[in-house]
Amino acid sequence: MSEQTGKQLSKEEKDARFEAELLPVLDPLYNFAYRLTLDEDDANDLVQETYLKAYRFFDYFEQGTNAKAWLFRILKNSFINEFRKKSKQPAKVDYSEVEGYYNSEDVEGESGVASTTDMRTESVQDLIGDEVASALNALPVDFRTVIILCDLEGFTYEEMAKILDIPIGTVRSRLHRARNSLKEKLEKYAKTMGYNS
Amino acid sequence: MESKITEVYHKEPDERHNTDCSKVSEMLDLVIDGEATSEEERFFNTHLEECVSCFETHQKQKLLKGIISGHLKRVIVPESLALSIKARIQETL
Numbered sequence: 001m002s003e004q005t006g007k008q009l010s011k012e013e014k015d016a017r018f019e020a021e022l023l024p025v026l027d028p029l030y031n032f033a034y035r036l037t038l039d040e041d042d043a044n045d046l047v048q049e050t051y052l053k054a055y056r057f058f059d060y061f062e063q064g065t066n067a068k069a070w071l072f073r074i075l076k077n078s079f080i081n082e083f084r085k086k087s088k089q090p091a092k093v094d095y096s097e098v099e100g101y102y103n104s105e106d107v108e109g110e111s112g113v114a115s116t117t118d119m120r121t122e123s124v125q126d127l128i129g130d131e132v133a134s135a136l137n138a139l140p141v142d143f144r145t146v147i148i149l150c151d152l153e154g155f156t157y158e159e160m161a162k163i164l165d166i167p168i169g170t171v172r173s174r175l176h177r178a179r180n181s182l183k184e185k186l187e188k189y190a191k192t193m194g195y196n197s
Numbered sequence: 198m199e200s201k202i203t204e205v206y207h208k209e210p211d212e213r214h215n216t217d218c219s220k221v222s223e224m225l226d227l228v229i230d231g232e233a234t235s236e237e238e239r240f241f242n243t244h245l246e247e248c249v250s251c252f253e254t255h256q257k258q259k260l261l262k263g264i265i266s267g268h269l270k271r272v273i274v275p276e277s278l279a280l281s282i283k284a285r286i287q288e289t290l
Contacts, residue, residue, distance in 0.1 A: 019283065026282075030272065030274045040272075047278060048278070051282045052286070132265060133269055151266045172226060172227075179226070182265070
């Protein structure tokens with residue numbers, strides 16, 4: 001199939017273009033794969049699989065196309081087809097372990113992360129990161145996915161709809177439900193940040 | 198008669214307020230994610246100046262997004278991965 005192309009790029013030219021246009025997405029792609037599979041080896045395999053698929057269809061890739069969204073879509077589909085069954089069960093969150101490590105009586109409302117002034121040390125930052133990761137990992141994969149795409153990778157609703165192959169309305173409702181679910185999971189943590197629901 | 202009119206008059210802003218609150222609540226994610234139109238954003242911001250409850254909900258939702266994007270650690274890509282990909286592509290015809 002992929003040989004049927006009007007473009008006459010040599011193998012070297014094709015490889016160079018491929019590397020220049022698609023390899024810069026490696027970091028976000030690997031992070032996405034890791035958040036989906038929760039396993040480094042699986043993430044590694046999934047990313048390699050994604051790039052090989054992309055390479056097979058690279059002749060159809062037009063310059064200016066959203067390479068990141070395209071790769072994310074391929075990866076998501078590969079995950080559904082091949083990796084979902086063997087991905088690990090999420091770990092349970094143990095809030096009591098982290099509760100006592102930080103306080104947050106005075107929270108600034110200006111930005112979401114403004115209250116980090118209360119949490120200077122690296123170990124505390126790590127604990128918060130672990131807490132957020134546990135809460136995220138405990139979400140069903142469809143919910144986890146929209147949070148990653150929107151809040152971590154900054155995709156627009158339209159891009160998310162294309163990556164996930166669902167209508168924008170579904171993106172919105174999934175995101176809304178995912179956030180509600182996260183809110184519940186992060187409740188104790190959030191309370192220490194001055195976020196009382 | 199007059200008291201009835203007054204009653205109706207008093208009710209209206211409340212109802213409008215509630216409708217505005219639910220509209221704003223539906224727009225919340227759009228605004229947080231930068232997906233709202235400028236008209237929606239104007240409506241949203243105007244309402245927030247008049248409604249403490251919606252103002253607080255907005256702050257909380259913003260905080261949640263900030264916590265996620267600000268505190269989740271990124272994993273480091275293994276150095277060998279890019280090389281493996283390049284090698285496998287080289288082998289592909």
